[in-house]
Amino acid sequence: MAFDSEEEFARLMVRCGDAFRISSVNEGFKVCPSYPEKVIVPKGIGDDYLRISATFRDGSRLPCAKLLP
Numbered sequence: 485m486a487f488d489s490e491e492e493f494a495r496l497m498v499r500c501g502d503a504f505r506i507s508s509v510n511e512g513f514k515v516c517p518s519y520p521e522k523v524i525v526p527k528g529i530g531d532d533y534l535r536i537s538a539t540f541r542d543g544s545r546l547p548c549a550k551l552l553p
Contacts, residue, residue: 489522496524503527509534509546516544 509531511521538544
């Protein structure tokens with residue numbers, strides 16, 4: 485069975501309500517080459533904030549709640 489990031493997100497949200505969202509900010513690994521293209525982040529944090537904050541972190545890493553392969 486292949487990993488389904490949308491299914492994993494739905495499973496996690498059962499416990500968290502709608503406090504988080506899936507971000508595709510790293511699509512094409514444009515922001516951080518060591519993170520997957522989709523990450524789970526708090527709903528109130530926009531993709532622009534993620535891009536900017538990555539410039540201040542080692543390896544251009546994003547602040548995120550969960551990595552989705």
